[in-house]
Amino acid sequence: MKILVIGATGRTGKHVLAQGAARGHEITAFARRPELLTDRGGLAGVIAGDAHDLATMRAAVQGQDAVISAVGGSGIARTLITAMREAGVRRVVMTSSRSVPATRPRLAVTLAWLFFRAAYVDLARAEGMLQVSGLDYTIARATMLNDKPPAGRVHIDFADNATGGAAQLARADYAMALLDAAEDPALAGRAMGICGPK
Ligand SMILES: NC(=O)c1ccc[n+]([C@@H]2O[C@H](COP(=O)([O-])OP(=O)(O)OC[C@H]3O[C@@H](n4cnc5c(N)ncnc54)[C@H](OP(=O)(O)O)[C@@H]3O)[C@@H](O)[C@H]2O)c1
DSSP, X not given: OEEEEETXXXXXXXXXXXXXXXXXXXXXXXXXXXXXXXOOTTOSEEEESOTTOHHHHHHHHTTOSEEEESSOOHHHHHHHHXXXXXXXXXXXXXXXXXXXXXXXXXXXXHHHHHHHHHHHHHHHHHHHHHXXXXXXXXXXXXXXXXXXXXXXXXXXXXXXXXXXXXXXXXXXXXXXXXXXXXXXGGGTTXXXXXXXXX
């Protein structure tokens, strides 16, 4: 597949680039600071720009089979949805947080919302935009991310609260789940929760 990766220099995004290329996909990296992409060997292309800029996004999505946004947010969702609709690109996977819909564990969720309220409100807005976009979206709600080595497995569910798995998720495993989702048409129109494996 031809896949555009937004947030390509991020801690999750860089794993999506490497794993996507290793899977044989034609990966185009979209980054505000492309100079951080030191190893471009496996990439089909690099596009420099801010994902809030509609003109850049319009050019970036042309000819892609799918978009993985390894960064969440309503500003990015807005330009991305517009550009994808215009270009007829339908498949999009966007990161979000498990905390957006979660109500349990009550103390942890309350504290998380206390500290990250603005971010979660914006992710909720982005999720809503995707859900009414008409695109083949998958919302990938991660639990707490870390940079530990990958386990090669994740716990996935489709409930508001986690049904199992670990509270910590390696970014490399998150990237694997984002690519798995982009490859799986059955996940279109769904929001999934992703935890670490138990
Ligand atoms: N961190 C967590 O524990 C956690 C938990 C649950 C879910 N999530 C989700 O997972 C995502 C990835 O997390 P992460 O920790 O891997 O992220 P990260 O390391 O902070 O990377 C975010 C990337 O997005 C890029 N970016 C931000 N705004 C952009 C814009 N307007 N245009 C183009 N690029 C832009 C950043 O570029 P610059 O370098 O230029 O800033 C950076 O490369 C989060 O966005 C969130 O949706 C995170």
